[in-house]
Amino acid sequence: MLVRVVLLGTAAGGGFPQWNCACALCTAARDGTLPSRTQEGAAVTGNGRDWWLLNASPDLRTQLTATPALRPGPGPRQSPLRGVLLTDAEADHVTGLTVLRGAPGLRIYAAAPVLAALAPVRAALDRYAPWTWTDSLSDGGFVLAGGLVVTARPVGAKTPKYLPAAMARPADAWVTAYRVEDLATGGVLVYAPCVGVWTPGLDELLSEADCVLLDGTFYAADEMGTAVGARSGQAAMGHLPVTGPSGTLAALARHPRPRRIYTHLNNTNPLLDPASPARARVAGMGIEVLPDGAESAL
16 A cells, blocks of 8 residues: 655745734735645555544644644544654644643654753643654654654754753754655655755655655745734744745755655735745646645655
8 A cells, every 4th residue: 555645724924824924925824716725744654544644733623624634533542643743842842742642652752952952841741641752853754653664863953932941952863854665666755844954865855756745834034024014034934935045945856756746825925825936936847836635645
């Protein structure tokens, strides 16, 4: 059986439209001109029975309800969910863990600094039902139920703003990408929704991939200032822009073989508009922007 990947959500933190934003794109989404999007996350399976979440957004309940393959049953408390792979400790990627409270036997994978940052949340959730919390960067990777083998690679040091200064050590591996391989078919998914610096390790991952879900947060480096007058741009927020000499579009041009999909789109990103020149440019390179709920097989 092929690996199946469902895009549960494709927007950056705050979703699309963002609740407190009246930019042109958010206004179009509220008017129904553009489709709304929930906050980024995905789900993957190797056998159609055992599903693993890739991040857990605040919109997780809505996303699970909207995805038939992830609905409970046949028993009254049975679920196909086996656990969660976290790429970082950002609120929009971990808050959904609270939705899963009480589900027995879940396994949560994350880098050691992320696990440490989540210590209070872990303690609270384990009071409902004990979970297994594992360092995703341990040597040799790990095997998931359903025939998937996973390795994690550090891709950034961005720390969440909610952390006290003593815990926010930027030298640590706070952000990771995941390589998910199907043991039966050899198909490889690379999941990297948060990329602050393009590294040789990312080139290595993409050279082996059949499909990549990549950080598309900002189309341009000055996008936040242009769209909403914000002072902090992509550099401060830990995301490479799509365009520009060091952008992800130039990097993806070196890897034409895998299926390439942008996700984690900020509400200011013109890629949200299918009729925009930005979308045409990306599509012209064979790179996709898909809606919430889109499913891929590899």
